[in-house]
Amino acid sequence: MPAAQLEVANLSAGYGQTRVLENVSFAVPAGSRLAVLGRNGVGKTTLFATIAGQTRLYNGTIRLDGKELSGLESASRARSGLGYVPQARCIFPSLTVEENLLVGLKDRERTAIAEAYDMFPRLQERRRNFGSQLSGGEQQMLSTARTILGKPTVLLLDEPLEGLAPVICEELMAAFSKLAAAGDMTILLVEQRIQSALDFADHVLVLERGQVAWSGTPVELSADPATVERLLGVGGLH
Amino acid sequence: DTIKIGVIGPFSGPFAIQGKNFKAGIDAYMALNGNKVGDNDIEIIYRDVPQADPAQSKALGQELVVKEGVQYLAGFYFTPDAMAVTPLLEQANVPLVVMNAATSAIVTKSPYVVRTSFTLWQTSAPMAKVAKERGVKKVITVVSDYGPGVDSEAAFTTTFKAEGGEIVDSIRMPLSTNDFSPIMQRVKDSGADAVFAFLPSGPTTLGFVKAYNDNGLKDAGIQLLAPGDLTQESDLPALGDSALGMLTTFHYAISHDSPENKIFVEAARKAIGNPAELSFPSVGAYDGMHVIYKMIEATGGEQDAQKAVDAVKGMAWESPRGPVSIDPETRHITQNIYLREVAKAEDGSYINKEIATFEKQGDPGLAAAK
Amino acid sequence: MSTVFEARHLNKSFGGLAVAKDISISLARGDRVALIGPNGAGKTTFINLVTGHLAPDSGTVMFDDADVTALSPTKRVRQGLVRSFQVTRLFSEMTPAEHVALAVLQRTGRSGRMLGNFQAMQDVMAEVQESLHSLGIDHVANRRVSEIAYGQQRLLEIALALALRPKVLLLDEPAAGVPQSDTSRIETALAALPADLAVLMIDHDMDLVFRFARRVVVLAAGAIIFDGSPQEVTQDMRVREAYLGNYANARSAA
Amino acid sequence: MQTVFSVGTDALAYGMVLFVISIGLSVTMGLMRVVNLAHGAFAMIGGYIASYAAHMLGFGYAVAILLAVAGTILISIPIERFLFRRIYGAPELTQVLMTIGITFCVIGIANYVFGPTLKTIPLPDMLRGPVDLGYRSIAAHKLFAIACGVVVAGALWFLIDRTAFGVKLRASVDNAAMAGSLGVRTRIVYAVSSAVAVGLAAFGGIVGAELLPIEPYYALRYMVTFLVVVSVGGAGSIPGALLACLVLGAIDTTGRYLVPEYGEFFFYLAVITIVCLFPNGLLGRKR
Amino acid sequence: MAAEQTISPASKATSGPNWLLRDLAGLAVILVLAGIGYLLFPNNLALLTRITAIALLVLSLDLVTGYCGIATLGHAALFGAGAYAAGIAAAHFGITDPIIMVVIGAIGGAAAGLLAGAIMLRGHGLAQLVLSIAIVYLFHETANKASGWTGGSDGLAGISPDPVFGLFGFDLWGRTAYVFGIVLLVLVFLLLRVLVRSPFGMLCRGIKEDPVRVSAMGASVNATLLRMYVISGAVAGVGGALNAISTQVVGLDSLSFTTSAEALVMLVLGGTGSLYGGLIGTLVFMWFEDFVSSINPFHWLTIVGALLIAVVLFAPSGLYGTAVQLLQRIRDKR
Numbered sequence A: 001m002p003a004a005q006l007e008v009a010n011l012s013a014g015y016g017q018t019r020v021l022e023n024v025s026f027a028v029p030a031g032s033r034l035a036v037l038g039r040n041g042v043g044k045t046t047l048f049a050t051i052a053g054q055t056r057l058y059n060g061t062i063r064l065d066g067k068e069l070s071g072l073e074s075a076s077r078a079r080s081g082l083g084y085v086p087q088a089r090c091i092f093p094s095l096t097v098e099e100n101l102l103v104g105l106k107d108r109e110r111t112a113i114a115e116a117y118d119m120f121p122r123l124q125e126r127r128r129n130f131g132s133q134l135s136g137g138e139q140q141m142l143s144t145a146r147t148i149l150g151k152p153t154v155l156l157l158d159e160p161l162e163g164l165a166p167v168i169c170e171e172l173m174a175a176f177s178k179l180a181a182a183g184d185m186t187i188l189l190v191e192q193r194i195q196s197a198l199d200f201a202d203h204v205l206v207l208e209r210g211q212v213a214w215s216g217t218p219v220e221l222s223a224d225p226a227t228v229e230r231l232l233g234v235g236g237l238h
Numbered sequence B: 001d002t003i004k005i006g007v008i009g010p011f012s013g014p015f016a017i018q019g020k021n022f023k024a025g026i027d028a029y030m031a032l033n034g035n036k037v038g039d040n041d042i043e044i045i046y047r048d049v050p051q052a053d054p055a056q057s058k059a060l061g062q063e064l065v066v067k068e069g070v071q072y073l074a075g076f077y078f079t080p081d082a083m084a085v086t087p088l089l090e091q092a093n094v095p096l097v098v099m100n101a102a103t104s105a106i107v108t109k110s111p112y113v114v115r116t117s118f119t120l121w122q123t124s125a126p127m128a129k130v131a132k133e134r135g136v137k138k139v140i141t142v143v144s145d146y147g148p149g150v151d152s153e154a155a156f157t158t159t160f161k162a163e164g165g166e167i168v169d170s171i172r173m174p175l176s177t178n179d180f181s182p183i184m185q186r187v188k189d190s191g192a193d194a195v196f197a198f199l200p201s202g203p204t205t206l207g208f209v210k211a212y213n214d215n216g217l218k219d220a221g222i223q224l225l226a227p228g229d230l231t232q233e234s235d236l237p238a239l240g241d242s243a244l245g246m247l248t249t250f251h252y253a254i255s256h257d258s259p260e261n262k263i264f265v266e267a268a269r270k271a272i273g274n275p276a277e278l279s280f281p282s283v284g285a286y287d288g289m290h291v292i293y294k295m296i297e298a299t300g301g302e303q304d305a306q307k308a309v310d311a312v313k314g315m316a317w318e319s320p321r322g323p324v325s326i327d328p329e330t331r332h333i334t335q336n337i338y339l340r341e342v343a344k345a346e347d348g349s350y351i352n353k354e355i356a357t358f359e360k361q362g363d364p365g366l367a368a369a370k
Numbered sequence C: 001m002s003t004v005f006e007a008r009h010l011n012k013s014f015g016g017l018a019v020a021k022d023i024s025i026s027l028a029r030g031d032r033v034a035l036i037g038p039n040g041a042g043k044t045t046f047i048n049l050v051t052g053h054l055a056p057d058s059g060t061v062m063f064d065d066a067d068v069t070a071l072s073p074t075k076r077v078r079q080g081l082v083r084s085f086q087v088t089r090l091f092s093e094m095t096p097a098e099h100v101a102l103a104v105l106q107r108t109g110r111s112g113r114m115l116g117n118f119q120a121m122q123d124v125m126a127e128v129q130e131s132l133h134s135l136g137i138d139h140v141a142n143r144r145v146s147e148i149a150y151g152q153q154r155l156l157e158i159a160l161a162l163a164l165r166p167k168v169l170l171l172d173e174p175a176a177g178v179p180q181s182d183t184s185r186i187e188t189a190l191a192a193l194p195a196d197l198a199v200l201m202i203d204h205d206m207d208l209v210f211r212f213a214r215r216v217v218v219l220a221a222g223a224i225i226f227d228g229s230p231q232e233v234t235q236d237m238r239v240r241e242a243y244l245g246n247y248a249n250a251r252s253a254a
Numbered sequence D: 001m002q003t004v005f006s007v008g009t010d011a012l013a014y015g016m017v018l019f020v021i022s023i024g025l026s027v028t029m030g031l032m033r034v035v036n037l038a039h040g041a042f043a044m045i046g047g048y049i050a051s052y053a054a055h056m057l058g059f060g061y062a063v064a065i066l067l068a069v070a071g072t073i074l075i076s077i078p079i080e081r082f083l084f085r086r087i088y089g090a091p092e093l094t095q096v097l098m099t100i101g102i103t104f105c106v107i108g109i110a111n112y113v114f115g116p117t118l119k120t121i122p123l124p125d126m127l128r129g130p131v132d133l134g135y136r137s138i139a140a141h142k143l144f145a146i147a148c149g150v151v152v153a154g155a156l157w158f159l160i161d162r163t164a165f166g167v168k169l170r171a172s173v174d175n176a177a178m179a180g181s182l183g184v185r186t187r188i189v190y191a192v193s194s195a196v197a198v199g200l201a202a203f204g205g206i207v208g209a210e211l212l213p214i215e216p217y218y219a220l221r222y223m224v225t226f227l228v229v230v231s232v233g234g235a236g237s238i239p240g241a242l243l244a245c246l247v248l249g250a251i252d253t254t255g256r257y258l259v260p261e262y263g264e265f266f267f268y269l270a271v272i273t274i275v276c277l278f279p280n281g282l283l284g285r286k287r
Numbered sequence E: 001m002a003a004e005q006t007i008s009p010a011s012k013a014t015s016g017p018n019w020l021l022r023d024l025a026g027l028a029v030i031l032v033l034a035g036i037g038y039l040l041f042p043n044n045l046a047l048l049t050r051i052t053a054i055a056l057l058v059l060s061l062d063l064v065t066g067y068c069g070i071a072t073l074g075h076a077a078l079f080g081a082g083a084y085a086a087g088i089a090a091a092h093f094g095i096t097d098p099i100i101m102v103v104i105g106a107i108g109g110a111a112a113g114l115l116a117g118a119i120m121l122r123g124h125g126l127a128q129l130v131l132s133i134a135i136v137y138l139f140h141e142t143a144n145k146a147s148g149w150t151g152g153s154d155g156l157a158g159i160s161p162d163p164v165f166g167l168f169g170f171d172l173w174g175r176t177a178y179v180f181g182i183v184l185l186v187l188v189f190l191l192l193r194v195l196v197r198s199p200f201g202m203l204c205r206g207i208k209e210d211p212v213r214v215s216a217m218g219a220s221v222n223a224t225l226l227r228m229y230v231i232s233g234a235v236a237g238v239g240g241a242l243n244a245i246s247t248q249v250v251g252l253d254s255l256s257f258t259t260s261a262e263a264l265v266m267l268v269l270g271g272t273g274s275l276y277g278g279l280i281g282t283l284v285f286m287w288f289e290d291f292v293s294s295i296n297p298f299h300w301l302t303i304v305g306a307l308l309i310a311v312v313l314f315a316p317s318g319l320y321g322t323a324v325q326l327l328q329r330i331r332d333k334r
């Protein structure tokens, strides 16, 4: 097994007095695709936000390429190669589309913005609009594009398909697969549409009440309808 | 026994310098005359009302009387603050010595009020005579739009008209005016020979005088006349050369040439710390203390407001500002009003140089109100 | 069936961008319509125009045979034209119970009462319980909304709209962010709606759309390019290209 | 006609002075979204340092300005580090409480250290006295203030709208957590912006000292003026603040010329009218 | 450990009699404090009465700021309107019965609230703040100009209220005024407790968080806010009238920006959005100010400033808010 690029050990986190995650551990090898699944409110978003440095970590370690992240502010984590696309999109509403992308560039040349426009031509049409004026799907595109522009080595995607048209979803998943396959990126994905997630991932982690309840490959999960029913509340997978 | 005197004034906030002068005058008096009257120790209790706030003033006055047990109330920079306390006096059996608040009517609110400062009628009316004497025919008045400003305007206008002069225009401007250029433009356009102005002492005077110069009124020979608030000594260093030659009428100048004043100024400067901060409220406080000491003497330290006030009616003495007396009828101070010119002293500092005297002026304001 | 709602020739553009081009849609009582289309096609804008949150450049909105184009959003809601929001708009410091109670009180004309307390009003409490229960969020009824998971907030958003007992219900991506396990709750809730209620739903989850809709309207670049049955829509080449992609193939194959 | 020109000139001058003094607040309030009632306090600190440098240390005007701006920024660093940093992103009212507390402290300290008298900053000969414009004369320092206004407006607009720093600042304000996750070092961005704002406050305090003289109560006395100007313009919009200053300066000046006794009325009625017509400020972006 | 189980129920309990109990407890605390004040500081009653009057202003401010989210730096306009209404009734029309004066004050305040509210609701955010400032200055200028009625900057004197019920006169010691004030405060407080818990109060809280959401529920935002403004005006007016009755003079400061700003500071200090916060903020701020300014009348401002900073640093939700959070945390630990 190749050395883990992202390694999370004994992670506990939450909001103020509310503990949400308890003792979560897992490791992700470079270039792999991990799907994190679980029911509503189990703590998927919290897990990603904690790794990205936006939620309080009570204890545990987060290592990226062997480097401990837990003491660092989120900007330093981003500069170490962590990219985060939050569920809430978090577009900068008073910045234009182009300016939103500029923020994501980190220290890259301005011209690199073209990459984002290649990925989502829709954004180029809207480049002078303010973030607050975008449609829901356009915001989702912008959020993803913005993070990818920073060339992260580990990418956390929290429901990146929400609100996107089916065609775009397909294209986007294909694009992610390509990025991961080329070994440029390790991708962690939270997705409600279980089938899409399983098609994409090479490894699956299922959370239940803030803890890791199941872990294995997509094939194993598909083969285990009881677990799927119990942990994900979904009848069967086609 | 210890006799307590409660002093209410603006000791912090935008008018802190006036409160500081109260304290300097009081300290100076006690330094020169001791803190004992007969067997009684005198204790001063200060309470702060930073800006005109009658409710606060009344609450504090009440506290001073009821809780601290003061026998005398004194101070009061603003008229409404003094007015608010007057209803207490009778029941509390406490005299009130006004050390600054300058609206004529205060003394009528209670028989226990004595005032040792001035009124705007008192300081403004003589200026009309000066104007007349100097051959000014047409005057425009510019005053801040609040009680004292209106008083000052009325005093000047009434007197100047009685002297046969003409008021070409009367401008009242908001207290918060910062930029006086448009006002100066009006003055220019009015065709007046002179402008009579009243603004409360403080930061705005600086802008006013500068605007007067910068807009070329000085060069055009339009005289600037004002009561002395505009050239308060503590503002003079900031005004600098631009104020030179300004004419003001007032009851007191730090530079007043008399032995009493020399002693007072020396003591008061010591009390205030920074000599540049000394200005007119200190003399009101100083004489206020003189009146209170007299009252204590007369009552032998007993609490008897009527007796105390009666004792100082008609009292006359030599104040640092010159000869003064308490008018037995109005209980307001009768004093000389001086015409002064802003000049440079030998040591390079700016002073209000007295150049003429109007002797024994009472308060024309009360008469006018009747 | 009678028409309750009709949008006639709506036009709207932002600067140079036309987001509604001569849109006309009518809904009859009991209609279950899905409005789909590419991102940025103008679906949310259409709802905003209809509800009065945006003013159309031209065109009219008819509701119950009356022209409501000039009415404020509030008045339209009171008549029964209710929407949900694509991005949840909830009161983060209040609890789900309070949310629904507020809607119920508003509907029953009691929201301006200055006496009493909704918790003491039996009927309100009963309805709150019932409504939260039916969407499966009654266990968080008394938590602050800021503390509940996003998916639960989406469900609450729907509960709110339903509590207003609309005649026409406009749902903007009700299932976005709701896990697959819970979309069924939304479907159940929708299925339980009064039969004469007209519902127009926007969503990108095609499984949901096809289970729900009896009619599909497709919007692209501000104009209606298709209005017909779910069966027909998967066959329409333009729709497949602009929107459905492989989904249509998968579906036709199935 | 001449009067119109004349009043117009006064209006322009007054508006520009207002602009120079309050623009720093537009940066903190509009861009950093901190309702900074302590803006006047920093302007005042700048004024005091300049006055001290000129009177006591005998420096020239230009040097005094530089010293004062640098000195004020220096003083503001610990304030930013330990106090302001705690209120970035906090509710507005909390910011009001904190910044008013700072203002009270600064007033108290200034009163204690410098005494309650007015302080002046001696102008160089070049800026002293009137300049003849042909149809009237105007104080030279007002012309100077106008020039400063134009330069500051241009420089700020460039910094905020055209540089990467400006984008990062606006992003951090919109959503600090997200900006951080995109690699923006928000703390540094905030610290730098705050220094810029404080520096501008100090600069404005000095340049405007002829009109708004330096004294301990300065910090509160003109707070309302600053607030009004910035908000009417649309907080965070440099052209908006400029426009607001010019418009309000014009209204104030004509009001005081035509009906001085109702000057205040005129001014605040105008403010109400403008705000009702432009609820987000003259050039404010809708949020 | 399971996430769901570790979360305690929100402080807003659904069970019925709980709030009644808490209100009674709150009432008891106020009365006990008032009693202690009377017994312990019999010589400071004037100050305590003043605190009571300002507390009414702060409560009224809390209604619009804490419950509706309208930040205003001009709320003293309503307070002053009440004070002048009561004062003018007494000084010019000879209406000197204190209870009638309070009613007139409330009406005056409500009218001012209607006017101010109608203007305020035209703006949002900062612009709204500026509107409030403009309003208070307009009120101030109007009172200054109408000096025939208001006494202008000299203040409106000549207010001499009759004894309450013809029995209890307003004297030097201020006992009557104090008791009168406390009774008013308690009455208003109870009414407001009912108000903020009512459906109307809940609607206002909703508007504070998202007016668009509220209007999408079919409620009219502006009408609701305007009603609240009128109520708030009446409360502030009662405070103003109390001030006029107890000090027997009304000054321009009662409708000044400074008073407005101080009221806001007191509210935030105590904690917005709960009536207790308003009361605590007023008490602490005014008592502290009086305390330090009598110790050092010259340099007390610095200390008050330091207090405000300290509160933001150590009690960011205001004194009451932070205390509640602390209690909650302790309860959670158990």
Ligand SMILES: Nc1ncnc2c1ncn2[C@@H]1O[C@H](COP(=O)(O)OP(=O)(O)OP(=O)(O)O)[C@@H](O)[C@H]1O
Binding pocket: A015, A018, A020, A038, A039, A040, A041, A042, A043, A044, A045, A046, A047, A087, C146, C147, C148, C149, C150, C151, C152, C177, C179, E003, E004
């Ligand atoms: N700001 C917060 N304060 C307190 N508790 C919170 C907060 N945000 C989330 N929680 C709680 O944390 C738990 C996990 O939430 P999280 O958003 O991580 O779930 P999730 O798995 O991403 O759900 P979803 O599928 O709905 O997005 C939930 O029970 C939620 O109530």
Ligand SMILES: Nc1ncnc2c1ncn2[C@@H]1O[C@H](COP(=O)(O)OP(=O)(O)OP(=O)(O)O)[C@@H](O)[C@H]1O
Binding pocket: A126, A129, A133, A134, A135, A136, A137, A138, A163, C014, C017, C019, C037, C038, C039, C040, C041, C042, C043, C044, C045, C046, C086
């Ligand atoms: N206020 C505005 N100013 C300018 N453009 C706007 C404004 N509001 C929306 N738009 C643009 O109008 C277009 C239509 O937006 P709308 O939100 O209606 O799309 P949508 O069909 O709902 O898309 P999605 O499925 O992504 O939610 C988008 O391209 C959007 O950027």
Ligand SMILES: [Mg+2]
Binding pocket: A044, A045, A046, A087, A158, C150
């Ligand atoms: Mg989530």
Ligand SMILES: [Mg+2]
Binding pocket: A135, A136, A137, C043, C044, C045, C086, C172
């Ligand atoms: Mg949409």
